[in-house]
Structures are given as C-alpha cells and as structure tokens.
Amino acid sequence: MPTSRGEGQEDSHPTILNRGGADSGGGDAGDGGGAPRQVWVPGPVIVGAGPSGLATAACLKARGVPSLVLEKDSCVASSWRHRMYERLRLHLPRCFCELPLAPFPPGTPPYPTRDQFIAYLDDYARAFGIEPRFGARVRSAAYDASIGFWRVTVDEDTGDGATAKEFVSRWLVVATGENAEPAWPEGVEGMGEYRGVAMHTSSYKKGDEFRGKNVLVVGCGNSGMEVSLDLCNNHAKASMVVRDKLHVLPREILGISTFGLSVYLLKWLHIKQVDSLLLFFSRLILGDTEKYGLPRPKIGPLQIKSSTGKTPVLDIGALRKIKNGEIKREILQVVPAINRFTENGVEFIDGHREDFDAVIFATGYKSNVPSWLKEEEFFSHADGFPRKPFPHSWRGKNGLYAAGFTRKGLMGTSYDALRIAGDIADQWTETFSSPTSAHRSSDHGA
Ligand SMILES: Cc1cc2nc3c(=O)[nH]c(=O)nc-3n(C[C@H](O)[C@H](O)[C@H](O)COP(=O)(O)OP(=O)(O)OC[C@H]3O[C@@H](n4cnc5c(N)ncnc54)[C@H](O)[C@@H]3O)c2cc1C
Numbered sequence: 001m002p003t004s005r006g007e008g009q010e011d012s013h014p015t016i017l018n019r020g021g022a023d024s025g026g027g028d029a030g031d032g033g034g035a036p037r038q039v040w041v042p043g044p045v046i047v048g049a050g051p052s053g054l055a056t057a058a059c060l061k062a063r064g065v066p067s068l069v070l071e072k073d074s075c076v077a078s079s080w081r082h083r084m085y086e087r088l089r090l091h092l093p094r095c096f097c098e099l100p101l102a103p104f105p106p107g108t109p110p111y112p113t114r115d116q117f118i119a120y121l122d123d124y125a126r127a128f129g130i131e132p133r134f135g136a137r138v139r140s141a142a143y144d145a146s147i148g149f150w151r152v153t154v155d156e157d158t159g160d161g162a163t164a165k166e167f168v169s170r171w172l173v174v175a176t177g178e179n180a181e182p183a184w185p186e187g188v189e190g191m192g193e194y195r196g197v198a199m200h201t202s203s204y205k206k207g208d209e210f211r212g213k214n215v216l217v218v219g220c221g222n223s224g225m226e227v228s229l230d231l232c233n234n235h236a237k238a239s240m241v242v243r244d245k246l247h248v249l250p251r252e253i254l255g256i257s258t259f260g261l262s263v264y265l266l267k268w269l270h271i272k273q274v275d276s277l278l279l280f281f282s283r284l285i286l287g288d289t290e291k292y293g294l295p296r297p298k299i300g301p302l303q304i305k306s307s308t309g310k311t312p313v314l315d316i317g318a319l320r321k322i323k324n325g326e327i328k329r330e331i332l333q334v335v336p337a338i339n340r341f342t343e344n345g346v347e348f349i350d351g352h353r354e355d356f357d358a359v360i361f362a363t364g365y366k367s368n369v370p371s372w373l374k375e376e377e378f379f380s381h382a383d384g385f386p387r388k389p390f391p392h393s394w395r396g397k398n399g400l401y402a403a404g405f406t407r408k409g410l411m412g413t414s415y416d417a418l419r420i421a422g423d424i425a426d427q428w429t430e431t432f433s434s435p436t437s438a439h440r441s442s443d444h445g446a
C-alpha cells in the first residue's frame, strides 16, 4: 500500500491484503471455497476494456494516476471484435470517434472500418501501456461505507475453473457500455417452436451464409438497416419489420457528414431549427420516406436523440434498396409487430403468415449494470443507465463514475474520460501530496 506520493505513482500494482480460504500458499490458485482473495488497488478500478474503459485509463495515466482495468473477455475492444459484423464502418466521421490524446493514424479513411477501429484501439492501449486484467468478469461491486472503499468481486477464469477475487479501491469507474447485452423482444410467443435460424445482430458476421435465403430482420435502427443492406448485397431476400415511425437521414449532406453538420449548426441555431434543416435536406436527397413505408415521427431526429437516446438511421444505401423493392417491407405499425412464431416462420399481427429460413433480431441492446452493481441512487436499476442525463451522467457519490453512458456515442466517451480522469487526479494529488494525508489515506484503507 503506498504511503508516499512516489510509491503510489510508481507502483500501480495491486497489493494482496489477505490470501482468503485455503489458498495460503501464494500464486494465483483458487480460493478453495473460502472468502475471496482480497487485493487493494491504489488507483481506480475500471470495469470494461472497451473504448470508454481504455480512454479513461489513458487519461488517468496522462495525469499520473495508475488504474486497474478489469475485462471479462480476453482482449481489448471485445464488443468490436466479437459483436460487430465484418463490413461495419463507423457511421460518424473519424474526428468524432477518436479517443482523447491520440488521433487516428494518417491515411485512415473518413469512416474507418471495424478492423481499422480495432487496430486503433489496440494501438491506443499499447501506447498508454494499458494492460487490462483479462478473463475478469465483475460479478458484484458495492460501496463499503465502514471503510470508505468499493469492494469489487471478480470471477476470474484461470483456465481450470473460475476463482473469486475481491478488489478494494476508493474509486470505481463503470465502463461496461450502453450495449453490453443483446435485447430480445419480450412477449413474442412460440420462439421455441421456430425451427429456422434465429439470431441477434450481435452474432451476425456476414451475409454470405444467407445467400438465396429468405431472411426476416426484426427492427429498423442502424443495425436493422445495415444488416438488411448487407443481406441484399449478398443475394439474400431480406424483409424488415418496421413497427413504428422513424427518422432516416442521409449519412452526408452536400458532401459534409450529417452528424458534423448538425454539431456545427447546433452552435448557432436552436435544435428545432437544425432538425428542420436536416429534414429539408433529407427530403431533397432521400425523397419522402413515408412513400416507402417509413413514416417520420412528428418530433425531429436530434430532439428525439436528445430526449430518448434513440439514434436516427444514417442511411448508407438501404433506402435505395427499399425503393427498388430489394428489401421487402413488412410495415406493421402496432406493437408487437410479430404476433407469434410458427414452426417455419412468423405470423404477423395482421394475421398473415410467412416462412423464413432465418430471423435476425436487430432489436438493440441493454446495459448489464443492474446485474452486478449494488447501487441504485446514481444508476437506475430499471435500465442500467445513470439517472441524470448528459452532461451530469459521469459522476456519482463515494468515488463512483460512469464512462460511456451519455447516449452520445464515442464523443460522449471522450467527454466522460477527460472529466473522470481530471476529477480522480485532483483527489489523487490531494491524497498523496503531503505525508500526513498519505498516512491518513493509508490508515483508512487498511
Ligand atoms: C454496431 C454498433 C456500431 C457503433 N458505431 C458507432 C460509431 O460509428 N460512432 C460512435 O460514436 N458510436 C458508435 N457506437 C456506439 C458506441 O460508441 C460503441 O458501442 C462503443 O463500443 C462504446 O464503448 P464502451 O467502452 O462504452 O462499451 P463497449 O465497447 O461495449 O465495452 C464494454 C466492455 O466491458 C466489458 N464488460 C461488460 N461487462 C463486464 C463485466 N461484468 N466485467 C468485466 N467486463 C465487462 C465488455 O466485455 C466490453 O469489453 C456503435 C455501437 C454499435 C452497437
């Protein structure tokens, strides 16, 4: 445990406090069924090694604060490696997707591919010397008011079974993502009966395997639209369930990214005025989407994004396929759009039935925070997001922080990482700047 500024900064390695249960012989063996091994962490514990966890760890490092990143998978950016389809490109220009302190390398295209983004994140972790603890799934985290520290319990996969460890830290940064788990539709009957392929877009890799197949895509956010397009490009017959009104915007307007244009216009104009302009240009470029079965909500796209977090579709070509009739629409306005599954397909709420070789659920994602964080004042148990929206979503009480829960994509991640690192670095400096305060903190922790 560091008792001086120098020791605290140089020794970022966690300190074992007890050896728990039967594991008294050292090493990393199991806990033998007793209390989990306890490890004191001098800096913050960050849960998740996606863009948000990496950005926070990097900003902390730049301020001289060590951290411990816990990651359930065996690599950084695991959601980008394992849960994004092959041909995915970022739909916002790279300048809105780069993390603090490190731009994309020269030569990166305006809309980086998934592989380029993964390579960027790998380089980012390397450049800042971030070495997450992999195979460390956080199964619970709770603030222990009696010692003023967070207790973070991890199931660590050591190869021969999971062992439990408890990390103890003054600060806990939640960076497990807005999209931690696939969201499956509720209340649709007969899913177990369906004999075709049923999967979520997070498992969709590429369209080749669906060549010539009749595929139903449920949901028409960006995932539904892009997967439908990918299916069409791979000669599958795609149908898309549209259960509600939605905004489709071109990815670019007059050669400028729609997102970049919005960010610029919002500096000068009210959000309603920006929405009117976006809708005017969208109509010019895409035509009247209602004619193609995609009616628009009354409220504008940025207002909806800002109040509900629902992202407008940034069209990269699906609309043209819909106009051409290559993506067949199942336009069903009433929820739930699918009444029930049958053995070979679905029955829609208007009563008609159709057979499908595969059903792909593009029904979005949810946070997994309620499953492990024992705290409900800052994080809502209902949706696993901070209760306060951006720009107040990054800091809770007792050293609790949220990185990447702004509903603002990677720009929000950068905002959070800088804020969180600044806030913790100030406390760190205060704690380790005088010998008396360092001893106070040491007493507190022990
Ligand atoms: C298909 C898709 C495309 C997107 N494209 C863009 C885009 O172009 N531009 C943009 O700005 N945003 C985009 N986003 C939104 C968002 O920016 C990304 O999802 C981004 O990856 C979020 O980063 P994150 O670190 O917050 O979450 P994640 O990338 O999901 O990382 C969270 C990490 O936490 C780990 N984890 C989860 N639970 C635990 C646990 N209990 N214990 C330990 N580790 C855990 C996970 O394994 C994961 O590695 C996209 C989202 C999706 C789904």
Ligand SMILES: NC(=O)C1=CN([C@@H]2O[C@H](COP(=O)(O)OP(=O)(O)OC[C@H]3O[C@@H](n4cnc5c(N)ncnc54)[C@H](OP(=O)(O)O)[C@@H]3O)[C@@H](O)[C@H]2O)C=CC1
Binding pocket: 088, 089, 090, 091, 092, 179, 185, 186, 201, 218, 219, 220, 221, 222, 223, 224, 226, 241, 243, 244, 310, 311, 336, 337, 338, 362, 363, 364, 365
């Ligand atoms: N290239 C890129 O950068 C991409 C980025 N993304 C981003 O990833 C995030 C997640 O996007 P996405 O996966 O599309 O999720 P979203 O939550 O944005 O969209 C989910 C869609 O599923 C619909 N839905 C949900 N439940 C049902 C149901 N029971 N029956 C019918 N429809 C249903 C929703 O309809 P309703 O609106 O009525 O609730 C909505 O259309 C977003 O931030 C998105 O922008 C996604 C893909 C590509």
Ligand SMILES: O=C(O)C(=O)Cc1c[nH]c2ccccc12
Binding pocket: 092, 259, 305, 311, 312, 314, 407, 408, 409, 410
């Ligand atoms: O990819 C996403 O969903 C994002 O959250 C990025 C984003 C933030 N604000 C927006 C407004 C319009 C389109 C995308 C986004």
